Amino acid sequence: MRYSNILLLRNIYKIELVRRLSNNMDSTKRVAICQMTSVADKSTNLQVVSQLISDAAKEKVQMLFFPEACDYICDNKKDVIGQAEPILTGSIVNRYRELAAEHNVWLSMGGVHEKDESEPTKMFNTHVIIDDKGDIVQTYRKLHLFDVEIPEKNVRLKESDFSNAGKHIVTPVETPVGRIGMAICYDMRFPELSTSLSIMGAEILTFPSAFTQATGAAHWHVLLRSRAIENQCYVIAAAQTGEHNAKRRSYGHGICIDPWGEVLVDCGETSPTYKIAEISPRKLSDVRRNMPVFQHRRRDVYSLYTLSLRKNLLPAHDETPRTTEKPTDCTTDEECNVFGHVRVPDSCVFFKSKLTYAFVNLRCVIPGHVLVAPIRMAERNKDLTDEEAEDFYRTVRIVQKLMEKVHDTDSCTVTIQDGPDAGQTVKHLHCHIMPRKKGDFIENDLIYLELAKHDQFKKGHPAKPPRSIEEMRAEAELLRSELDKMLK
Structure with a gap:
């Protein structure tokens, strides 16, 4: 198809979209x-x-x-x-x-x-x-x-x-x-x-x-x-x-x-x-x-x-039993890392220190949303030893710097949901790192609402579709490569 025809089709699509939105508005x-x-x-x-x-x-x-x-x-x-x-x-x-x-x-x-x-x-x-x-x-x-x-x-x-x-x-x-x-x-x-x-x-x-x-x-x-x-x-x-x-x-x-x-x-x-x-x-x-x-x-x-x-129905009001879904597909031919009640394949991990590791996310609130967790299954921030805490927060700083470089931004939301009343759904301490750009949310603080609901279920169906294991592995490979360059 000629490039001019593609542009014409795009313009027709835009006109139709505007027309439909206008009709819906009226x-x-x-x-x-x-x-x-x-x-x-x-x-x-x-x-x-x-x-x-x-x-x-x-x-x-x-x-x-x-x-x-x-x-x-x-x-x-x-x-x-x-x-x-x-x-x-x-x-x-x-x-x-x-x-x-x-x-x-x-x-x-x-x-x-x-x-x-x-x-x-x-x-x-x-x-x-x-x-x-x-x-x-x-x-x-x-x-x-x-x-x-x-x-x-x-x-x-x-x-x-x-x-x-x-x-x-x-x-x-x-x-x-x-x-x-x-x-x-x-x-x-x-x-x-x-x-x-x-x-x-x-x-x-x-x-x-x-x-x-x-x-x-x-x-x-x-x-x-x-x-x-x-x-x-x-x-x-x-x-x-x-x-x-x-x-x-x-x-x-x-x-x-x-x-x-x-x-x-x-x-x-x-x-x-x-x-x-x-x-x-x-x-x-x-x-x-x-x-x-x-x-x-x-x-x-x-x-x-x-x-x-x-966001979801209370269990007492929900007819559909909720299922616990594994956030990653850990195959039998590779090592896996413990993350609460699930397993993270090594191919999805892009950084690992003596006591901490960082890995890509199954459902991202925004592009570049990754997680950092201690290797030992510590549930709360208070459960870290002094050595683990020092290593954990050193890793958070490294990963934040990496994600800002990869996504060409100078801002990040760095947050921990520490305990169930704070929104923690996996009983394993983890830090969310999300590179931010101006205008990525109409209301800046809405990112916390999205974070609270991004891995919840309604009538058995996730709010956001999970990414494929291939997509996650590809992102982790890219991040490992960029991290090597950054550390050198």
């Missing part, structure tokens, strides 16, 4: 914001949910959003805990899954009462997203519990009496209507959560709620509009409304707000009902371009780090 997504008045009887509430899904699906919505406590609201602690069910085996969530598949819609079930199998006197308030095939895509356990006690007004509402708090921010979920950041009700009062989700790419923030009448009248609209404006995201807050029992009444006003802070729909106090809103990728893009607050953040002065982050 296409709006239809969502239904649902409002109801849950009672203590689960079957009654399920009938309401079923009817709302059936009616909204006829109007071609792609996703429905239901409020917190869409399964039930009781007037005493005993019944609240007693009716809670496990997510996977509970009849209510299974019925929600059937409804999603039956009507070919995605569902955000804003907060169901999840039985805590490890603590019979407590439960979790769990937000569940279900796809149009009926599969559980993601779950989020409410982080902030509403604990209010005002003795002089005879007011006492403490979620912690019967509920345990979640432990993670959940990374935004890809859905047909956009990337959704998951939260529940009281979470809206903590802007750090919303900002964390927006930094991680959320386009829609969700706050399914059962807001009290008094706090709703005072703060509902101003809080939700603030979260939309400051994060330049759509905000969807399905709501409970009206009188649930003699002790409890909810504010209502299920709402959808656009990234400019404009209220698109408001359900008022009607129940049960739903209202349809349109999510516009174009509107989202325009607001973020015209008011580029994410670019104006002063990261040299302040920053926001998420200390406990989760």
